[in-house]
Amino acid sequence: MRNFKSLLGFGVIAVALFSCTPETIPADADGNADGKYTINYAVQVVAVGDVTRGLNGATVTLQTQNGVTTKTVGADGIAVFEGLNAGTISGYVSAPGYASVNFKATAAAYNIDVNTNGYVTSTIYIPAKNSGIAGRLYADWDQDGNLTITDPGNVQVVDLKVRYNITAGYPMGTGDGMLTQVSLDYNTYASATDANGNYLIENLPNDDLGYFAATFKMDDVSLPDAVTIGAQRIWSYGPVAISLIPGEIDERGDTYIP
Numbered sequence: 001m002r003n004f005k006s007l008l009g010f011g012v013i014a015v016a017l018f019s020c021t022p023e024t025i026p027a028d029a030d031g032n033a034d035g036k037y038t039i040n041y042a043v044q045v046v047a048v049g050d051v052t053r054g055l056n057g058a059t060v061t062l063q064t065q066n067g068v069t070t071k072t073v074g075a076d077g078i079a080v081f082e083g084l085n086a087g088t089i090s091g092y093v094s095a096p097g098y099a100s101v102n103f104k105a106t107a108a109a110y111n112i113d114v115n116t117n118g119y120v121t122s123t124i125y126i127p128a129k130n131s132g133i134a135g136r137l138y139a140d141w142d143q144d145g146n147l148t149i150t151d152p153g154n155v156q157v158v159d160l161k162v163r164y165n166i167t168a169g170y171p172m173g174t175g176d177g178m179l180t181q182v183s184l185d186y187n188t189y190a191s192a193t194d195a196n197g198n199y200l201i202e203n204l205p206n207d208d209l210g211y212f213a214a215t216f217k218m219d220d221v222s223l224p225d226a227v228t229i230g231a232q233r234i235w236s237y238g239p240v241a242i243s244l245i246p247g248e249i250d251e252r253g254d255t256y257i258p
Contacts, residue, residue, distance in 0.1 A: 132248075207243065207244045
């Protein structure tokens, strides 16, 4: 069995939340004192690849005028925050076994003559962490042409990463509650190789339905110089687009470093 030394670079959640900041709207000219427009804001959490129902047990966190508020959704996958100011909404969604997603949405404010409470909904799709990537780095240190690892202890990836970007296919919605920004909270997953150059990164968010695009790259691969054994040099490559199919390990195979 291969032994893998994994260094998962899961970033700490550090979301800059500026939620439900009221918009400044000039007073209208009807002579009546303006009332206040507030909203009940509903967030539906849906698992990417399973749009038939909401994700029971997910949590939604917003920064509201009353401070940071977190709610857990029920069987319908919906959490409702009541009496918020209209304007920009920011928050994040998380669930066990899924990648947390940061988001921003908009809720338009209106000139009204009486106090009014509206209803706004956003839908957030979050990907399951059930994919992986594996492979091996190797080189012919002594240049004897047999392409075998003669000094395997020197194969070490200092910085091997998988990164994610939102794609144009992500459902952003329309009108009130339309999303203006979406990103994976844990955007980078990193790992080191074992003594034989093998690497394995597990529990990666999948890119089902093409909502997120994943790329794989290696930086600062440490290996001895092929001519003067013992001298170190740095090698890197990437980024390379990868497909992270739900429940599968993407086998990158052997990467030969000349």
